[in-house]
Structures are given as C-alpha cells and as structure tokens.
Amino acid sequence: MNDRVFRASEASRLDSPERRIWLPPDEVIERLALTPGMVVADIGAGTGYFTLPMARQVAPGGEVYAVDLQTEMLAILDGKLAEEELDNILLMQGEASRTGLRNTSCDLILLANIWHELDDHAAVLAECRRVLRPAGRIAILDWRPSKTPQPGPPNEHRIPAEEVTKLLTASGWSGVMAFSVGAYSYLVMACAGSANTPST
Numbered sequence: 001m002n003d004r005v006f007r008a009s010e011a012s013r014l015d016s017p018e019r020r021i022w023l024p025p026d027e028v029i030e031r032l033a034l035t036p037g038m039v040v041a042d043i044g045a046g047t048g049y050f051t052l053p054m055a056r057q058v059a060p061g062g063e064v065y066a067v068d069l070q071t072e073m074l075a076i077l078d079g080k081l082a083e084e085e086l087d088n089i090l091l092m093q094g095e096a097s098r099t100g101l102r103n104t105s106c107d108l109i110l111l112a113n114i115w116h117e118l119d120d121h122a123a124v125l126a127e128c129r130r131v132l133r134p135a136g137r138i139a140i141l142d143w144r145p146s147k148t149p150q151p152g153p154p155n156e157h158r159i160p161a162e163e164v165t166k167l168l169t170a171s172g173w174s175g176v177m178a179f180s181v182g183a184y185s186y187l188v189m190a191c192a193g194s195a196n197t198p199s200t
C-alpha cells in the first residue's frame, strides 16, 4: 500500500457532516444517471459514502459491488449495512487492478477519491474495461488541484481532470466528459464502447 492511500484509521473523516456539504453525494449520484436493475462497482468504496446511495438508486433488481483494498474500511461499511434496509450491496476485498469481478458484469464503475492513490492507471482502466458491459460507463471522481488550503490530499498528489480525460481518450474510451462537482472535486465520465455517450 503506497503512502497516498487514505488510511482506515482516518475513516471517520469520510463520514463527517462537513463532507456532505462540500461534496454532496446526491449531486454526484444525479450525474451517474443510475436506474433500477443496474449493476455497479464502487472501487475504493471506503466506508460506503457513495455505495449506499447508489444501492438505493439501483434497487429493485440492481446491485452494488463495494471493492476496497482495506478490510477495515469494508468492516465499517458492513456495520452500516446492519442498520440499513438494503440487501443489494456485496463487499469484496480487492485491488483496483485485480478486482475479482466477473467479465462484462457491470453497467457502471465508480472510482471516487481513489484515482490519485493508484499506482498504475493503465492497469486499472484495463480492469474496468474487462468488467464493464459494452455500453458500460466509468466515473472517476477526484480532487481538483488547488494552491489554497482545503480538505483532501496535498496538491502534489492531485491529478487534474484534463489528465484523466486525456488518458481515457488515448485508451479508446468514448464520450469522455468532465464536470465540476462539489466545492473541490471533478467527475470524469466515459463509455467503454465506442458508440455511446455518457448520460448526464
């Protein structure tokens, strides 16, 4: 685990009330255009900040795979599930470049606040392409660079949306679109196939 990975010992920060103000989950979820029955993977799910609202959106009939490197994060999410009336979240300990998810099994993959923590973006994109259905979409949410103090990783760890967009386009993803979300973040979306444009 590299030193950019957000440690489970800090997990309570992911669920702070302030975070819901500067990164409203609903604003992101709306952009994802989820519908009942969809199968979603939340890679780097952490404590489930996006997993839980996504699971509500894809019910009934859909499910969310919550994948994370750290079992401690998944244990916190598991604890939340006991209090929720949701039975469509599956927890998986795994590495973003080797998730263990089946081929062509997902309609959407969310990578939220993990892009700057990854060592091998090309390997993760290849894994996402393997797991997504032909019309499947990827959504990469991460931190906009900033020179002024704010929550989140140091500026030198942040990867601009333009760089993500460039890599997706060069790797053959289509309909690549970038949006600002919340106070400090961006969301880049793209399609695995060539003929589709992401919904907004």
Ligand SMILES: C[S@@+](CC[C@H](N)C(=O)[O-])C[C@H]1O[C@@H](n2cnc3c(N)ncnc32)[C@H](O)[C@@H]1O
Pocket: 005, 006, 014, 043, 044, 045, 046, 047, 048, 049, 050, 067, 068, 069, 070, 073, 094, 095, 096, 097, 111, 112, 113, 114, 117, 118
């Ligand atoms: C900053 S947290 C974000 C959690 C959640 N997506 C959110 O926005 O609240 C990043 C998460 O990604 C996980 N992570 C980092 N590198 C990973 C990798 N290579 N494979 C799987 N998970 C990883 C970390 O364990 C951590 O739980």
